[in-house]
Amino acid sequence: MPDSISLLIADDHELVRLALQHALRPLADALDLFTADDAASTEAALAGRSLAGAPVQVALIDWGMPGVAGIAWFRTLIAANPATRVVVMSGAENPTTVRELLAAGAAGFIPKTDSAAVILQALRLVLAGGTYAPARLLSADAAVTSNREAGKDTLNPGIDALTGRQLDVLRLLAKGMPNKLIARELALSEGTIKVHLLAIFRTLNVNNRTEAVVAATAFLADSG
Structure with missing residues (x-):
């Protein structure tokens, strides 16, 4: 794993953002954290870092944030930020949605019901170049x-x-x-x-x- 990682946490609930910031600290010795609370601020944060020449490595984004318009929004966001690995989080577990997200280029899908340990390991897998989604959501x-x-x-x-x-x-x-x-x-x-x-x-x-x-x-x- 790299010594330094840049990570965007995008969720409209402050408590969720704070909890994830705490849970994901072990990802790297130096964790460069950014936060956003809706679609517009997420787009701005990713675009700003890209223009600065230092794209965010991983963006952990809530499916249900204000302004997020389903698969189409994620497809556009992923295409506009090819250097960023986008991982989607949601409280709902829809296998069809998960498969569509992965087909759109998402690097992973994490249910919000998963434990902090599972989320941490999932992001480590994504950072290593893999793709994560629970097998239960990838089967028929x-x-x-x-x-x-x-x-x-x-x-x-x-x-x-x-x-x-x-x-x-x-x-x-x-x-x-x-x-x-x-x-x-x-x-x-x-x-x-x-x-x-x-x-x-x-x-x-x-x-x-x-x-x-x-x-x-x-x-x-x-x-x-």
């Missing part, structure tokens, strides 16, 4: 509805396929432990931990530790 609508009615976890369908030992490894991974400490905690060799991690990545359809941690953190927050 019918499957999402079916799983919710059955009371099943849908944050990552692959979670259910992990063995008990793999879940143990994943939980420790979510705590930020390196392989050596995970091996010591579970009384296993580092080689065995690496084998478990490879299996976890394959099962969850992720490419690295960061993506696995995002999946694990979301799962643990939902189940805990």
